Amino acid sequence: xxxxxxxxxxxxxxxxxxxxxxxxxxxxxxxxxxxxxxxxxxxxxxxxxxxxxxxxxxxxxxxxxxxxxxxxxxxxxxxxxxxxxxxxxxxxxxxxxxxxxxxxxxxxxxxxxxx
Amino acid sequence: xxxxxxxxxxxxxxxxxxxxxxxxxxxxxxxxxxxxxxxxxxxxxxxxxxxxxxxxxxxxxxxxxxxxxxxxxxxxxxxxxxxxxxxxxxxxxxxxxxxxxxxxxxxxxxxxxxx
Numbered sequence: 137x138x139x140x141x142x143x144x145x146x147x148x149x150x151x152x153x154x155x156x157x158x159x160x161x162x163x164x165x166x167x168x169x170x171x172x173x174x175x176x177x178x179x180x181x182x183x184x185x186x187x188x189x190x191x192x193x194x195x196x197x198x199x200x201x202x203x204x205x206x207x208x209x210x211x212x213x214x215x216x217x218x219x220x221x222x223x224x225x226x227x228x229x230x231x232x233x234x235x236x237x238x239x240x241x242x243x244x245x246x247x248x249x250x251x
Numbered sequence: 252x253x254x255x256x257x258x259x260x261x262x263x264x265x266x267x268x269x270x271x272x273x274x275x276x277x278x279x280x281x282x283x284x285x286x287x288x289x290x291x292x293x294x295x296x297x298x299x300x301x302x303x304x305x306x307x308x309x310x311x312x313x314x315x316x317x318x319x320x321x322x323x324x325x326x327x328x329x330x331x332x333x334x335x336x337x338x339x340x341x342x343x344x345x346x347x348x349x350x351x352x353x354x355x356x357x358x359x360x361x362x363x364x365x366x
Contacts, residue, residue: 178356179344239301
């Protein structure tokens with residue numbers, strides 16, 4: 137089974153802290169994604185990566201950065217956490233190419249609260 | 252711009268009844284794919300079913316089927332014989348098949364199955 141693992145289920149951080157959210161996948165997928173999920177807004181793409189050391193901004197990259205030093209690991213960084221970054225964060229991975237129906241596989245999510 | 256609309260924020264359905272979750276989409280691209288995901292309270296997004304824009308038949312996967320009406324740009328999920336375990340958030344998403352990366356997400360529908 138494909139497995140995408142996020143390092144924490146729940147996190148509470150203080151305003152101004154630097155926060156690291158880690159994601160690891162075990163299926164050798166080239167593409168990895170970080171989404172933010174808020175009620176009534178669905179999932180919004182923060183950043184994605186299509187290869188090691190490669191990254192692309194999604195729809196809402198402001199206040200975030202990412203790191204992909206190894207193929208299996210994709211980290212989301214909140215440089216200086218703010219209360220408006222309190223949210224559920226979902227990591228996903230997907231193989232490159234394949235048929236159009238190739239789905240993305242998700243981690244269990246990290247619920248981040250910034251106080 | 253591409254857009255997914257799920258007009259039902261929440262639904263209550265009696266156990267064993269069939270349920271239809273609505274999804275409409277907007278795209279000018281003739282080549283696209285539509286996905287449905289389930290998110291139980293545990294947080295993980297679970298892939299349910301896929302429909303390609305050129306598929307001649309409606310997709311089915313066990314108790315899940317997709318009522319694809321291309322002219323109306325709708326891709327409703329039908330769950331037959333609902334079960335208590337079907338209680339979850341359900342998300343409709345679309346991918347432009349020319350893009351390897353982006354999934355556009357709806358806001359989701361919270362389905363609660365009553366015993």
